[in-house]
Amino acid sequence: MRVLVTGGAGYIGSHTCVELLLAGYEVIVVDSLINSREESVRRIEEISGRKLEFHKVDLLDKSGLDRVFQQAKVDAVIHFAGLKAVGESVAIPLQYYKNNISGSLVLFEVMAQHGVRNLVFSSSATVYGDPASLPITEDFPIKSSNPYGWCKVMIEQILQDLYLADPSLNIALLRYFNPVGAHPTGRIGEDPKGVPNNLVPYISQVAVGKLPELKIFGNDYPTPDGTGVRDYIHIMDLASGHIKALEKLAANPGLVIYNLGTGKGYSVLEMVNAFAEASGKKIPYKIVERRPGDIASCYADPSKAEKDLFWKASRDIKAMCADTWRWQTKNPNGYE
Ligand code: NAD
Ligand code: UD1
Numbered sequence: 001m002r003v004l005v006t007g008g009a010g011y012i013g014s015h016t017c018v019e020l021l022l023a024g025y026e027v028i029v030v031d032s033l034i035n036s037r038e039e040s041v042r043r044i045e046e047i048s049g050r051k052l053e054f055h056k057v058d059l060l061d062k063s064g065l066d067r068v069f070q071q072a073k074v075d076a077v078i079h080f081a082g083l084k085a086v087g088e089s090v091a092i093p094l095q096y097y098k099n100n101i102s103g104s105l106v107l108f109e110v111m112a113q114h115g116v117r118n119l120v121f122s123s124s125a126t127v128y129g130d131p132a133s134l135p136i137t138e139d140f141p142i143k144s145s146n147p148y149g150w151c152k153v154m155i156e157q158i159l160q161d162l163y164l165a166d167p168s169l170n171i172a173l174l175r176y177f178n179p180v181g182a183h184p185t186g187r188i189g190e191d192p193k194g195v196p197n198n199l200v201p202y203i204s205q206v207a208v209g210k211l212p213e214l215k216i217f218g219n220d221y222p223t224p225d226g227t228g229v230r231d232y233i234h235i236m237d238l239a240s241g242h243i244k245a246l247e248k249l250a251a252n253p254g255l256v257i258y259n260l261g262t263g264k265g266y267s268v269l270e271m272v273n274a275f276a277e278a279s280g281k282k283i284p285y286k287i288v289e290r291r292p293g294d295i296a297s298c299y300a301d302p303s304k305a306e307k308d309l310f311w312k313a314s315r316d317i318k319a320m321c322a323d324t325w326r327w328q329t330k331n332p333n334g335y336e
Helices: 011-022 039-048 062-072 086-093 092-113 145-163 199-207 235-250 268-279 303-309 315-331
Strands: 002-007 026-030 053-057 076-079 117-124 170-176 178-180 213-219 233-234 255-259 285-288
Touching: 002 011, 002 062, 002 303, 011 026, 011 233, 011 235, 011 255, 026 062, 062 092, 076 092, 076 199, 086 092, 086 145, 086 178, 086 233, 092 145, 117 178, 145 170, 145 255, 170 235, 178 199, 178 315, 199 315, 213 268, 233 235, 233 315, 235 255, 235 303, 255 303, 285 315
Parallel strands: 002 026, 002 076, 026 053, 076 117, 117 170, 170 255, 178 233, 213 285
Antiparallel strands: none
16 A cells, blocks of 8 residues: 655654554655655664655645656555644744645645545644643544644644545544654654754753753643643654554545544653653753643543554653653754
C-alpha cells in the first residue's frame, strides 16, 4: 500500500514515517520544509533501513502536487502539513489560514482528481477549547479561540461536508493531545525553531543549559498543585495510532473521529520533576503570570480508539522524558 504523507519531514510526520516503513508501507513524503529539514528524511531511512520518496513541494503549489500524485499511485494520505504555533497564528492569521486551509483545500482537490479516497487528518485537542468536564470524549462540542485552532475546526468541517457529499470516502480525524518524546534511537525528534513554545522542549533546553530557566505559566489553577494539567503522549505511541487508523480505513468505516491521548493528566511541576529525574539535571524555574488562552486541565478519554482501533498508548512519562533527553543531548542543535 502506498501512503502519501504531507509534512512527513516534521516532528510527528517523521516518527510516523518510520513506523509506516517498518510496517511495510511504501511512503511518499511531500513537505515544503518550511518548518523542518531534509536531514530528518535521511534519518527516517537510516532508522527504518528502507527508502522513501521525498518531494520538496508546497501544498499551495497545485501543479507540483498534481505531478506527485500522477507519478505516485497513492492509496491513502496522512495529512500533517501545516503551521502550528498558536501565538504566531494570532499575530499572522492570514498566513495561517492561507497555508493551513488553502493548502488542505488544494490537497483535497488533487486527491479527488486522482480518485484517492482514504485520508487521515491531524487534528488537535485544541478543538475542545476549555472543556466543560473531564475526561474529554469525541462527542464534546468543538470550538476555538485562535486562528490555529480555527483552522483545525474548519478543516474538520470541510471533511465532514466532503464526506456528506461522497459517503464512499474514508476519513479519520485524529485529535492529538500533547505529543512529546522522541524516537528511542535519539536520531529523530522535535526540532523547534528559536525558543520553544511548548513545555517539554523548553524544559529540555533548560536541562541542557541552552535556556537559563523555565517560566511556569501560573500556579493558581484549580489543579492539585496549581499548575496546568495536560495529557502528554509519547510520539511513538502517537505514530502507531496512525498505522491503526490506516488499518481501520481499509475496512471502509466512512468518517471516524478518535482522541489520541493516554487518559492521564500530569501537571507542569510533575513534568519538571520527571524530566529532572530522567536527565539527572536540575531544572531551575520561576512562577510567572498565566499564559493568555491557557486552560487549567485537559485530558482524553481514549477508550474509543482502544475499542475500535485496538490502540492504546503504552509509554509512560519516564520514557517520554528519557527519550526527549537522549534526542536533546545527542543533537544539541537539532538537525543543524
Ligand atoms: P511540524 O511543524 O514539525 O511538521 C509539519 C510539517 O509540515 C513541517 O515539516 C513543515 O515543513 C510542513 N509544512 C507546513 N506547511 C506546509 C505546506 N504548505 N506544504 C508542505 N509542507 C508544509 O509539526 P508537527 O508537530 O509534526 O505537527 C504535525 C501536524 O500535527 C500539524 O498539522 C499540527 O497542527 C498537528 N498537531 C500537532 C501537535 C503538536 O503538539 N506537535 C498537536 C496537535 C496537532
Ligand atoms: C499548546 C497549544 C495548543 C496545541 C498544543 C500542542 C497554546 C495556548 N496551546 O497546548 O493549541 O494544540 O500546544 O502543540 O499554545 N507551560 C509553561 N511554561 C512554558 C510552556 C508551557 O508553564 O514555557 C505550561 C502551559 O501553561 C501548560 C503546559 O505547560 O499548562 C503545556 O503547555 P504546552 O506544551 O504549550 O501545550 P498546551 O498549552 O497544552
